[in-house]
Amino acid sequence: MKNSFTRICDLSNFVDKEVILAGWLYKGRSSGKVQFLVLRDGTGLCQCVIEKGNVPDGLFEQLKHLGQESSLTITGTVRADERSVGGYELAVTNAQIISPADGYPITPKSHGIDFLLKHRHLHFRSQRQWCIGKIRHTVIDAIRRFFNDNGFILIDTPILTATAGEEEQTLFEVDYFGSPLYLTQTGQLHLESAAMSFGKVYCFGPTFRAERSKTRRHLTEFWMVEPEVAFIDLDGLLELAENFVSFIVAQVLQNNKNELVTLEADIASLKNIKPPFYRLTYTEVVNILTSRKTRDFLAGQLKELQDQKQQLEARIGELETQQAGQIKQWQKDKITAELIELRTALAETDTKIENNPKHAELAHRFRWGKDLGGSDETIISQMHDKPVFVTHYPKQAKAFYMKADGDNEKVVLNFDLLAPAGFGEIIGGSMREDDHDLLVARIGEQGLAVENYEWYLDLRKYGSVPHGGFGLGVERTIAWLTAQKHIRQCIPFPRMMDKVYI
Ligand code: 4AD
Numbered sequence: 011m012k013n014s015f016t017r018i019c020d021l022s023n024f025v026d027k028e029v030i031l032a033g034w035l036y037k038g039r040s041s042g043k044v045q046f047l048v049l050r051d052g053t054g055l056c057q058c059v060i061e062k063g064n065v066p067d068g069l070f071e072q073l074k075h076l077g078q079e080s081s082l083t084i085t086g087t088v089r090a091d092e093r094s095v096g097g098y099e100l101a102v103t104n105a106q107i108i109s110p111a112d113g114y115p116i117t118p119k120s121h122g123i124d125f126l127l128k129h130r131h132l133h134f135r136s137q138r139q140w141c142i143g144k145i146r147h148t149v150i151d152a153i154r155r156f157f158n159d160n161g162f163i164l165i166d167t168p169i170l171t172a173t174a175g176e177e178e179q180t181l182f183e184v185d186y187f188g189s190p191l192y193l194t195q196t197g198q199l200h201l202e203s204a205a206m207s208f209g210k211v212y213c214f215g216p217t218f219r220a221e222r223s224k225t226r227r228h229l230t231e232f233w234m235v236e237p238e239v240a241f242i243d244l245d246g247l248l249e250l251a252e253n254f255v256s257f258i259v260a261q262v263l264q265n266n267k268n269e270l271v272t273l274e275a276d277i278a279s280l281k282n283i284k285p286p287f288y289r290l291t292y293t294e295v296v297n298i299l300t301s302r303k304t305r306d307f308l309a310g311q312l313k314e315l316q317d318q319k320q321q322l323e324a325r326i327g328e329l330e331t332q333q334a335g336q337i338k339q340w341q342k343d344k345i346t347a348e349l350i351e352l353r354t355a356l357a358e359t360d361t362k363i364e365n366n367p368k369h370a371e372l373a374h375r376f377r378w379g380k381d382l383g384g385s386d387e388t389i390i391s392q393m394h395d396k397p398v399f400v401t402h403y404p405k406q407a408k409a410f411y412m413k414a415d416g417d418n419e420k421v422v423l424n425f426d427l428l429a430p431a432g433f434g435e436i437i438g439g440s441m442r443e444d445d446h447d448l449l450v451a452r453i454g455e456q457g458l459a460v461e462n463y464e465w466y467l468d469l470r471k472y473g474s475v476p477h478g479g480f481g482l483g484v485e486r487t488i489a490w491l492t493a494q495k496h497i498r499q500c501i502p503f504p505r506m507m508d509k510v511y512i
Pocket of ligand 1: 175176195196197198219221227228229230232234236237435436437438439440479480481482483484485486497
């Protein structure tokens with residue numbers, strides 16, 4: 011079939027003209043002599059209006075009973091109509107059913123997340139997943155564009171590696187012809203070698219971590235982009251990171267306004283994402299976490315959550331009463347859908363209410379030296395309206411390759427970038443230890459086998475220079491931009507510790 015169909019996203023060029031659209035039936039309703047079919051073609055939605063008499067009678071009847079997600083082509087004249095989804099509609103003169111679908115499992119009413127993950131292959135077609143998919147496309151395009159336009163060379167680092175780049179506990183082992191190899195946790199170490207050849211490089215690919223945590227921020231397979239730069243310092247890295255993140259946000263705002271609106275993302279806050287971001291040292295963060303200000307902040311949050319809970323319970327009660335009364339089936343279905351959403355929101359609020367005192371306690375008791383936990387990051391990120399750099403973590407809490415601060419050997423020249431409004435860490439980065447002997451000592455201190463890092467140590471023998479870089483997690487960034495609670499929605503086929511569905 012030659013693709014000579016008009017795309018729904020191009021309809022503005024065809025007003026008053028006849029076009030043929032090809033797609034899937036998103037939803038339909040009929041009011042006797044007129045049918046309204048909403049067609050989905052991958053580029054948008056278009057309401058197609060079919061008046062009895064304008065198409066053959068037999069076809070009119072067939073279309074009336076056509077199931078959701080049936081595939082078809084529809085011929086008609088384009089009309090501008092502000093009230094219509096997408097701003098245009100089609101006055102239908104003909105249609106051809108390609109493949110009728112019956113009993114499509116994902117109906118417009120709400121489904122639980124487990125059900126949707128099991129049906130991911132179909133759930134892709136839903137408006138929300140479609141919007142997230144489009145934004146993911148923009149984010150990935152912006153990532154490549156930013157580095158390509160700023161003099162970085164793309165280096166494809168290996169997926170199968172012989173050594174740990176991050177914590178050894180999260181390595182996935184692979185049997186490589188009888189010997190163990192690992193799925194890469196980061197391209198960083200190989201990228202450092204490339205930085206000594208090209209100066210500014212980046213790698214971009216899937217990375218793997220056998221994370222034993224089932225949190226909303228962890229996947230076992232996720233995409234990470236990592237730049238690495240020779241002759242840079244920590245300030246230079248922070249500047250690079252804030253320009254990079256601001257560029258991604260600007261591209262999404264420019265290209266995906268409609269998708270952001272559909273997803274109810276916080277567009278006003280995203281417009282505020284411009285350099286400079288906040289800069290705090292780890293030690294300052296510890297002081298904030300253990301302060302009165304944080305205790306008051308969390309107490310205020312608890313009060314808000316309790317109010318929210320009361321409102322949700324009241325609304326649920328109202329709807330349950332309505333549902334028990336004499337109402338039509340479609341009204342019952344509508345209420346059922348709303349109830350599913352409200353009960354999910356109530357369960358989430360309950361969890362937050364339960365966690366609030368625990369998180370307050372953890373923050374209050376936080377002692378210098380530990381890595382920040384997820385809840386600590388959430389608190390700091392909730393207290394800020396722009397991303398926050400947290401720098402200079404204790405050496406003991408961080409990876410072997412991070413360079414110690416010459417002014418204070420207890421801390422390293424590193425940073426995490428926390429996205430605002432509670433989303434937490436999206437970037438981790440650092441200056442790298444460039445002194446051969448200090449690096450050997452750090453490898454030993456962390457109980458790693460020095461012989462596995464001979465090649466990496468060579469980089470410190472032959473023209474070592476100050477260098478550093480960072481890694482940005484694509485799914486976490488998308489979750490922040492699209493206001494998704496869980497990053498599993500931000501990758502086409504999520505892999506999590508407890509489940510791989512499809
Ligand atoms: O902080 P991380 O572990 O840093 C590194 O891997 C460095 N080697 C990067 C570098 O300096 N070149 O991970 C970087 C980012 C995190 O900030 C987070 O966004 C994401 O990768 N990330 C994960 N995303 C989803 N699921 C997981 N399990 C993740 N672990 C890290």
